[in-house]
Amino acid sequence: QRAEALKAGVGGKERALIEALAKRYGADPTASRPPLDRAWAEAMGNLAKAYPDDANILVFYADALMNLQPWDYWEADGLTPKGQGGEIVASLERALEIDPKHPAAAHLYIHAVEASADPSRAEAVADRLRGSMPAAGHLVHMPAHIYARVGRHADSIAVNRDAIKADEAFLAQSGEAASALYRFGYYPHNVHYLMVSAQMAGVRDDVIGSAEKLATITSDEVSQKLAWVQAIKAAPFSAHAQFSDPDTILALPSPGDRFPFVKGYWYYARGVALAFKGDLEAASSEAEAIEQLIDKADMSSLEEQYLPAKDVLGIAKFVVEARIAQARRDYVGAERHLNEAIRLQDGISYMEPSYWYYPVRQTLGAVLLQQGRAEEAIAAFEKALQESPRNGWALWGLLNAQTAGNRDTTDTKAAFARAWLGEERLLSLGRL
Secondary structure (H helix, E strand, O other): OHHHHHHHHOOHHHHHHHHHHHHHOOOOOOOOHHHHHHHHHHHHHHHHHHOOOOHHHHHHHHHHHHOOOOOOOEOOOOOOEOOOHHHHHHHHHHHHHHOOOOHHHHHHHHHHHOOOOOHHHHHHHHHHHOOOOOOOHHHHHOOHHHHHHHOOHHHHHHHHHHHHHHHHHHHHHHHHHOOHHHHHHHHHHHHHHHHHHHHHHOOHHHHHHHHHHHHHHOOHHHHHHOHHHHHHHHHHHHHHHHHOOHHHHHOOOOOOOOOHHHHHHHHHHHHHHHHHHOOHHHHHHHHHHHHHHHHHOOOHHHHHOOOOHHHHHHHHHHHHHHHHHHHOOOHHHHHHHHHHHHHHHHOOOOOOOOOOOOOOHHHHHHHHHHOOOHHHHHHHHHHHHHHOOOOHHHHHHHHHHHHHOOOOOHHHHHHHHHHOOOOHHHOOHHHO
């Protein structure tokens, strides 16, 4: 309102921006948001046509369009833009032509293409953004959204370590002035991202260190409001399931009943641990506990915020049941459970980090290999690597399947050596 009162004293472009912004923020603070967002996007579209060489205006226009369809820019094939997805990408690419180092254009472009079938198109943008604003933790972290998608896990680990340092310095300096969303949402997101990148590369110290840190830096109040923060809160249990010994997992305290989704992950970790220990009846009880949550717990608030909680817990249940079957050497039964988990995983929308922490097809590959079905195992591992490029676990499985199938392993051996940064003793078919 103040800007509108003064707009007569500024130039045409600035006046047009003030008038456009007034469409986004109407006089009535209780007005419905979607019509205001659409009016703002339309106004910025007109400005983008009038000023096609202004990178800032192009970025504002792309941002306005992105908010009309958040996190939903591509059809299922990852090739066809959805809605205004094509216009979003074109506007940001034009902005980056004008100013290749524009941080906001880089930030939004990464988000615009990360879920596409070709996230590598943003690698150069991510590389330019990397280190360009070292005190802005979220922007330090942003290249990881591309690095993880193309399998540059070591780079993702590095930028997230730097982002965490920047966040901790900012939060220490800001104290109570820092927003709860940043302190309990964006900062934990960077720790979560470090953890999942380290999981793919086998860096146990980063995995467990991040899991332990996440247990202390998430907030129940923010988790109650934001579904994606509950996903972060649950994630340490998957890290322990993959990297901790069974006794350590079984000693983890219950997260309580306030967040059924988080408790489902606790049951999952316990089920995996008990299966590894050979206590199969107790492991079955953990799988049944997950099923009870799926059937009876109210997770509608998560589903309304696009977190497919019951499908994710369904994956957890089927994987525990598969681990039990593996322990019994019932590989046909394990395969059946894993195919059910894969069916659910294939139906889950894109999110980064993924709502389920690894491609279940890598476990299927292990079970097929345990049955001596090397060629089918190779196909499963290759599909897992399409879903999760340069994933060290799947590469190790592929290497073993190719060896069993008398295939040439030269390229896979080299790829595994580059991808796996941890100790090989962590790897076995029973843990894939």
